[in-house]
Amino acid sequence: MFLGSILAVSLTFGASVVAQSSVLCVAGQCLQGYSNTTLGATLSASGISTEVLLLPGQYTSSTNPQLLNELLTSSSATLSPSPGFANSTANTSVTLPLTVQLQPGIATYPKALYSGEGSYISLSTNSSTSLSNAESLALSGNVWAEVTAGNSRVILWNSVPDASQLPTATSGSLSLVKIESSTCSPPCSGSGVCTASGTCSCPAGFSGSSCEQCASGYYGPSCQPCPSGCTSCDDGMSGSGRCLSTTVSNPPSSCNCINGQCGSNGQCTCLPGWTSASNGTQCAACTSGYFLDSSGNCEICQLGCTQCADGSGDCITCKSGYTQDANDRTMCDAVSQTTSGGTTCPSGSYSNGTSCEPCATECQTCTGSTSNDCIICASGTYSLNGSCVQTNSGGVCQGSSLIANNNKHECDTCGPKCTSCQIPNFNVASTTNQAQCTGCLPGYVLYQGQCIGSCPSGTFLSPTDNLTCTACDSTCSTCVGSASYCLTCANNKLASNGQCVSSCPSNTFSSSGACVACHPDCATCSGSAFNQCTSCNQTLPVLTNGRCLATCSQNQYFDTTSSTCQSCDSSCSSCSGSGPSNCLACSSSSQVLRGGSCTAANCSSGTSIVPGLGACLSELVLVPSSTGGSAALPSISGLSSPVTTTTSQSLSWWEILLMTLGCAFIFIAFLWCWRRRARKQRAKETAAFASAKALDRKTNWRQRLMALFGHSPKPAPPDNEEITLWKLRAAEEAHHDRELEKLIGAYEYSRAGSSRGPSPLPSLHDRKSHGPHDYDSHRLSRESLYSQVTGMPRNGPEPRQPVKSNPLTSRFSTTTVGSSVCKKPSILKRELTPRKPPPTDAEAYATSVRDVADGSGSYWVTPVNTGGSRNPFRQ
Numbered sequence: 056m057f058l059g060s061i062l063a064v065s066l067t068f069g070a071s072v073v074a075q076s077s078v079l080c081v082a083g084q085c086l087q088g089y090s091n092t093t094l095g096a097t098l099s100a101s102g103i104s105t106e107v108l109l110l111p112g113q114y115t116s117s118t119n120p121q122l123l124n125e126l127l128t129s130s131s132a133t134l135s136p137s138p139g140f141a142n143s144t145a146n147t148s149v150t151l152p153l154t155v156q157l158q159p160g161i162a163t164y165p166k167a168l169y170s171g172e173g174s175y176i177s178l179s180t181n182s183s184t185s186l187s188n189a190e191s192l193a194l195s196g197n198v199w200a201e202v203t204a205g206n207s208r209v210i211l212w213n214s215v216p217d218a219s220q221l222p223t224a225t226s227g228s229l230s231l232v233k234i235e236s237s238t239c240s241p242p243c244s245g246s247g248v249c250t251a252s253g254t255c256s257c258p259a260g261f262s263g264s265s266c267e268q269c270a271s272g273y274y275g276p277s278c279q280p281c282p283s284g285c286t287s288c289d290d291g292m293s294g295s296g297r298c299l300s301t302t303v304s305n306p307p308s309s310c311n312c313i314n315g316q317c318g319s320n321g322q323c324t325c326l327p328g329w330t331s332a333s334n335g336t337q338c339a340a341c342t343s344g345y346f347l348d349s350s351g352n353c354e355i356c357q358l359g360c361t362q363c364a365d366g367s368g369d370c371i372t373c374k375s376g377y378t379q380d381a382n383d384r385t386m387c388d389a390v391s392q393t394t395s396g397g398t399t400c401p402s403g404s405y406s407n408g409t410s411c412e413p414c415a416t417e418c419q420t421c422t423g424s425t426s427n428d429c430i431i432c433a434s435g436t437y438s439l440n441g442s443c444v445q446t447n448s449g450g451v452c453q454g455s456s457l458i459a460n461n462n463k464h465e466c467d468t469c470g471p472k473c474t475s476c477q478i479p480n481f482n483v484a485s486t487t488n489q490a491q492c493t494g495c496l497p498g499y500v501l502y503q504g505q506c507i508g509s510c511p512s513g514t515f516l517s518p519t520d521n522l523t524c525t526a527c528d529s530t531c532s533t534c535v536g537s538a539s540y541c542l543t544c545a546n547n548k549l550a551s552n553g554q555c556v557s558s559c560p561s562n563t564f565s566s567s568g569a570c571v572a573c574h575p576d577c578a579t580c581s582g583s584a585f586n587q588c589t590s591c592n593q594t595l596p597v598l599t600n601g602r603c604l605a606t607c608s609q610n611q612y613f614d615t616t617s618s619t620c621q622s623c624d625s626s627c628s629s630c631s632g633s634g635p636s637n638c639l640a641c642s643s644s645s646q647v648l649r650g651g652s653c654t655a656a657n658c659s660s661g662t663s664i665v666p667g668l669g670a671c672l673s674e675l676v677l678v679p680s681s682t683g684g685s686a687a688l689p690s691i692s693g694l695s696s697p698v699t700t701t702t703s704q705s706l707s708w709w710e711i712l713l714m715t716l717g718c719a720f721i722f723i724a725f726l727w728c729w730r731r732r733a734r735k736q737r738a739k740e741t742a743a744f745a746s747a748k749a750l751d752r753k754t755n756w757r758q759r760l761m762a763l764f765g766h767s768p769k770p771a772p773p774d775n776e777e778i779t780l781w782k783l784r785a786a787e788e789a790h791h792d793r794e795l796e797k798l799i800g801a802y803e804y805s806r807a808g809s810s811r812g813p814s815p816l817p818s819l820h821d822r823k824s825h826g827p828h829d830y831d832s833h834r835l836s837r838e839s840l841y842s843q844v845t846g847m848p849r850n851g852p853e854p855r856q857p858v859k860s861n862p863l864t865s866r867f868s869t870t871t872v873g874s875s876v877c878k879k880p881s882i883l884k885r886e887l888t889p890r891k892p893p894p895t896d897a898e899a900y901a902t903s904v905r906d907v908a909d910g911s912g913s914y915w916v917t918p919v920n921t922g923g924s925r926n927p928f929r930q
Contacts, residue, residue, distance in 0.1 A: 328353030449477030
């Protein structure tokens, strides 16, 4: 039974070896069983006997279950990633939060469900790689891969847990064509590869943000380097690569030289007639005995002249024995030879003192007997450094690179920039303007016997010597490399790949008289740019906004019939064709791929589909049943237990500092707002008080000017309404006083008719007022009703008559005094209030009685003994 269960496990995973007891985990769940899956990273820690395989995902310090949490939070936890899951070596330390993810690229596994030893392919330049041994593929996020299966071309956007479950049309051996990220915008050209950073990685020779063009010095669709020895060639993606200019070794400028040749030791050797200039530049000025002519060449002076002027060649200094010619200032004439007797020697002879002697055979005229004394050399020979030398058939003076000058009878220099020259069919009638350069300084080319900077139009630089400019064929207006390889054609024809044609072939377009090749991304085009395609080839079939791309969107497929992108079935997140049976991955998180169709996953053991892998966790791990007789799994604690303890992490110093600063800021802001509100409230109350007290009157400029000079401004006159009210109040108070006097007078006793003796009560005239309303009072004296009836005086004390403390109440009462309308200005109080007369005796008495009754006075009438009665009016 044990062997049977092991065999069943082996067949389940399709492995050639027995599956191992394993624990596979995702965040929140671990599953124990038998598995050969190697995708992810193995987590282990010292002191914990169990290790787990972490599938792609993020893990934190609160991740369940307990076993996984103990491993993650262990100080000795180490991680052993599988290929493609880490940039570092194995056994790396664990730092939380931990993200287990495949690096940008693709991981392949020899068995289904990511089993067996995997291999990793990173994003790189395009190269075809066989995937015949891969039965499952894991793709990282934002990456797509182009694969071929038989004759089918498929774009994979998701991981493939089992290649046998792909659509029937894609069955067969897989081959990887390219893999790149989908984050580049715009997409890379066919030669570039989009990297995870969102930029295009270009192969050697390519350039541009999308690798859409060749770098300088590279040509052709694959951007090959120009031929060696060329400083420039017909480069670019539509270029032929023909050499346009060769590399110049040791040009004159390399050793600060102009008209000379640089040696291997860095020294400059000047051409004849040249020497260093006063500024230090070598070979930049004509040496003595030479002058600079109009062609830029140092030409030799006439015979007998040691120094002559640039441009004109006029002689400045003549040799000894020579005088300047009166008719030709460029010439110096030799002084006539005469004997001691005064005889002039004829031409071809010289004076030995007493007679004339013939010149040497090498001389035509001379000043002495030897060949070194020649003035003009004999016919066929020319003066060179004081000697007469012969020439070859090309007119080149023997032992030099100079050319014979028949006019000057001496050896002269070649043309500008010429290192050597000759005169074809040289004879005594030949002139120097017939000289043809045969060699040039480095950096110059030879054209029609002259050394120039570059070959003119209609010629090309001969590849045989890289010196001579050769005429193009008659059919070419311009050519390169050979006379028949046309860059442009005559007779209104178009140059195509070096040939002259009447119309441009396919994959080219007409431009400036030539058929220019389309960008290699295009099949046909309207221009040379990579976004000017009009149709596409099979490698980049998708035509979008003038671009040929490798793939449609993720939820689309390329329809070869209509050459357009079509939407996938709603059940597919990516597909290879129409309908629900051509899915490459499922859009629903509860479905898996089975034979190209998306079906319910029906995951067991309470698991679900692992995100990004397209397979249930229970499919990756075989959990044997307890009744099946399978080998028992080792007991592992904490495999399904949740995390019960939480660890608190102390705050860092900078976190505490930030919190303190934040609290202080909030307190200061609150205090500032509170004080600001208090100031506003206080200002509001002050304004109200000033308005109530009429203190808020503003002064004008005249009042401010008077205050500046020490004059107090007069108070503003009160309002007319206010004055009227206070006048009315004053009149009312005067009327009130008169009524009070009448009332008091009505109660006053007649002093003359009183029959009673003086009252035993103390007089009130001696009391002084104790308050603002106190004044001297007189006792009322009037006959009582008893005295009038009986005619006898009253024995008891006279009763006091009640007097109203406020008999009349003015409508201008104290309740209205404080109102804002009836405020009494100080000026009105002085002007409108009448002076009150002194109180009468009755008024004083009434006031005293009213004060005692109110309890405001300190005096009270002392009762007399009336026989025990409490009535003070009974005796």
